[in-house]
Amino acid sequence: MNRSAPTRHDEAWRYSDISAVEAAWPLAAPESIIVPAGGNFARTILQDAGSIHQLDIAIGKGATTAIHVLNIGGDYGRVELNITLHEGADFKLGAVQIGGGTQNLEIITTVTHAEPKATSSQIVRSVLAGTAIGTYLGKVAVARDAQLTDSVQSVKAMLLDRSATANAKPELEIYADDVKCAHGCAIGELDAMGLFYLQARGIAPADAKKLMLQAFVAGVFDGAADEEMLTDAALKKLGELV
Amino acid sequence: MLQITNLHANVGDKPILKGLTLSLNAGEIHAIMGPNGAGKSTLGYVLSGRPGYEVTEGSVTFNGNDLLALEPHERAAAGLFLGFQYPVEIPGVSNVQFLREALNAQRKNRGEAPLSGAEFLKVAREQAGALGMDMDMLKRPVNVGFSGGEKKRNEMVQMGIINPALAILDETDSGLDIDALRTVGDGINRIMRKPDKAVLLITHYQRLLDYVKPDFVHVLADGRITRTGGAELALELERDGYKELAA
Ligand SMILES: Nc1ncnc2c1ncn2[C@@H]1O[C@H](COP(=O)(O)OP(=O)(O)O)[C@@H](O)[C@H]1O
Ligand SMILES: [Mg+2]
Numbered sequence: 001m002n003r004s005a006p007t008r009h010d011e012a013w014r015y016s017d018i019s020a021v022e023a024a025w026p027l028a029a030p031e032s033i034i035v036p037a038g039g040n041f042a043r044t045i046l047q048d049a050g051s052i053h054q055l056d057i058a059i060g061k062g063a064t065t066a067i068h069v070l071n072i073g074g075d076y077g078r079v080e081l082n083i084t085l086h087e088g089a090d091f092k093l094g095a096v097q098i099g100g101g102t103q104n105l106e107i108i109t110t111v112t113h114a115e116p117k118a119t120s121s122q123i124v125r126s127v128l129a130g131t132a133i134g135t136y137l138g139k140v141a142v143a144r145d146a147q148l149t150d151s152v153q154s155v156k157a158m159l160l161d162r163s164a165t166a167n168a169k170p171e172l173e174i175y176a177d178d179v180k181c182a183h184g185c186a187i188g189e190l191d192a193m194g195l196f197y198l199q200a201r202g203i204a205p206a207d208a209k210k211l212m213l214q215a216f217v218a219g220v221f222d223g224a225a226d227e228e229m230l231t232d233a234a235l236k237k238l239g240e241l242v
Numbered sequence: 243m244l245q246i247t248n249l250h251a252n253v254g255d256k257p258i259l260k261g262l263t264l265s266l267n268a269g270e271i272h273a274i275m276g277p278n279g280a281g282k283s284t285l286g287y288v289l290s291g292r293p294g295y296e297v298t299e300g301s302v303t304f305n306g307n308d309l310l311a312l313e314p315h316e317r318a319a320a321g322l323f324l325g326f327q328y329p330v331e332i333p334g335v336s337n338v339q340f341l342r343e344a345l346n347a348q349r350k351n352r353g354e355a356p357l358s359g360a361e362f363l364k365v366a367r368e369q370a371g372a373l374g375m376d377m378d379m380l381k382r383p384v385n386v387g388f389s390g391g392e393k394k395r396n397e398m399v400q401m402g403i404i405n406p407a408l409a410i411l412d413e414t415d416s417g418l419d420i421d422a423l424r425t426v427g428d429g430i431n432r433i434m435r436k437p438d439k440a441v442l443l444i445t446h447y448q449r450l451l452d453y454v455k456p457d458f459v460h461v462l463a464d465g466r467i468t469r470t471g472g473a474e475l476a477l478e479l480e481r482d483g484y485k486e487l488a489a
Contacts, residue, residue: 192293197330197384198340200290201400202318202348211343215334215383 012080015135015167017104020076021052030054030082037061037086043068044226046233047105050074056082059089061115068224071097071105072237080108085118093122094220096234099132099164100241106135113146113179120150125217126157128164129241135167140183144175153183158190158216160209160241209242210235243268243305243440244289244408250299250465251288258284260465261300266408271434271441273451273476276462277484282444283327285462286412290324291317304408318344319351321407323400325414327444329393332384337396338366340384341403348404369402373429390417398429409434410442415450427453448480 005025006013013021031053035041037060045053050073059065063086069079083091097105111120126134134157142149157166170183190212198208214235221230244266251259258281266272276282287295289302291314302309304320312320332340345365346356357365370380375395385393394414401409411430415423431454434441443454451459451473459475460467463484469475 191330191332193330194332196292196314197326197332198344199314200292200318200324200326201340201344201404202315202351203340203344204315204347205313207343207347208315211335211340212332215332218334 012108012137015104015133015137016078016106017076020050020104024052027052027054030056030080033057035059035063035065035089037063039063040065042066042225044224044230045069045071045079046226046230047071047077047079048073048233050077052078052080054080054082056084057091058084059086059091059118061086062088064090064092066092066223067094068221068226068230069093069095069097069107070221070230070233071095071107072099072233075102076104078106078108080106081110083109083111083120085111085113085115085120087115088117090118091120093124094222094224095122095124095136096126096217096220096230097124097134098127098217098234098237098241099134100129100160101132102130103132104135105132106137108135109138111138111140111151113140113142113149113151113176115143116146117148118146118150121152122154123220124153124155124168125220126166126168127160127213127216127238127241128157128166129160131161131163131165133165133167137167137169137171139171139173140181141173142176142179142181146176147178149176149179149181151179151181153185155183155185156216157187158213159187160190206239206242210238213238213242244309244442245303246289246300247302248300249285249288249297249302251284252296252298253284253294257298258465259288262462262466264460264467266440266442268440269437270457271443271454272458272460273443273445273456274460274462275445275476275479275484280462281465282462283412286324286327286410286442286444289317289410290314290322315347316351318404318406319348323404323406323409325394325397325401325409325411327412327416329385329388329397331386331388333386335384337380337382337384338363341366341380341400344400345404365403366399369399372402372432373399374425375399391419391422394418394426395422398426398433402429402433405433407438408440408442410444412444413446414443415445415447423450424453426450430454448476451476
């Protein structure tokens with residue numbers, strides 16, 4: 001109780017807007033979800049007002065969980081997921097964060113493969129303009145006897161302005177020996193030649209950027225119950241940045 | 243239609259075009275030939291407004307208007323089309339989506355009503371069919387995984403759909419086998435050989451000119467037009483090379 005607010009020395013908060021966190025402190029306890037063995041759970045998180053979402057999910061034996069996140073609103077927005085996978089469970093995250101101005105947006109995940117044969121996949125796309133900061137810290141921990149773990153992290157960020165910042169840190173902590181963990185991480189800018197090609201065919205610069213960014217985030221919300229809502233909200237936000 | 247006068251342009255800090263003068267009238271096809279590095283592609287990029295290609299002197303008018311004052315997308319809407327020497331891959335954006343958006347953006351810019359999805363697909367199907375490209379390719383991401391020849395064919399399909407007044411075709415013939423060359427040549431004649439249109443055909447080889455008969459042939463060397471003639475000049479160049487002529 002009454003733990004003091006985190007500081008930048010806390011790894012999971014190192015890029016956070018500490019004054020915003022302090023103002024929100026103490027946080028409510030994380031929402032805790034238990035997905036029973038063999039169950040299927042799905043959740044959409046649309047962070048559009050500048051808030052901190054913390055979710056703890058324990059995924060039972062053979063159960064599945066799909067989380068889709070669109071992190072776009074407020075000066076400071078944080079989505080934190082703490083996932084524990086039991087035997088043969090599956091976790092999927094599809095997340096997009098889009099920030100401009102002075103926004104600070106973060107997606108922080110800890111995915112623990114506690115037992116064998118569980119699978120996890122995380123796709124995170126960030127688009128950042130102005131002096132916005134977008135952070136993904138994703139730790140995948142594989143317990144000693146969690147053999148045949150299969151884990152993927154695909155993390156990409158697109159910077160629309162040189163003044164924007166992307167922090168991306170996929171992290172692996174593996175204590176089992178028969179595991180497959182893949183992670184890729186790329187931070188880039190829109191392809192200038194591609195933009196010129198679109199413009200040379202008559203598309204105005206802002207629309208050309210929007211078309212390419214739409215392609216950049218495409219697919220992340222595939223299969224979400226709220227796919228259309230998420231896609232529309234993402235496109236609207238992209239339209240505000242270009 | 244197009245009047246280029248004493249055009250000087252830099253790429254970065256390097257002067258590439260050094261006083262180029264050229265004039266195209268409606269109904270004409272002009273071929274530009276010249277050695278590698280002469281500035282042929284640079285001319286195409288400068289005319290279409292590629293960032294980083296800076297005009298330092300001279301003027302270009304297109305139908306009497308200052309072309310250089312326009313943004314690239316406005317030049318396209320005004321009727322200018324650049325067929326790229328190296329067509330660009332755009333992952334995640336389908337050809338159909340790209341071309342419909344491009345065509346409707348141009349129409350909007352000209353104050354015309356947009357084409358509906360069905361109207362657009364009809365035009366796209368006609369043009370793809372005429373150039374021997376199947377609709378599946380039109381649905382794929384722009385140029386991604388296309389062979390060199392397919393990319394060039396795609397440029398011609400785009401030209402057919404957009405139906406420009408002036409086409410600058412930068413080595414559209416390179417990378418084509420003999421059948422594709424004929425298809426592309428026929429496409430250029432069909433789409434662009436009209437009394438109210440003009441073509442600037444940049445090429446290395448005489449062979450495309452067997453299909454698309456130029457009214458004028460120019461030699462571009464060291465950033466300038468060094469010689470102008472009729473179709474026979476291309477044959478002469480093929481026989482004697484550029485060195486001879488530049489001397
Ligand atoms: N993006 C660029 N940056 C620097 N130099 C360039 C660039 N593009 C072209 N050049 C230079 O400009 C000159 C003309 O090139 P280009 O117009 O492509 O010639 P061509 O099409 O006639 O072969 C060459 O010396 C080339 O090296
Ligand atoms: Mg060239």
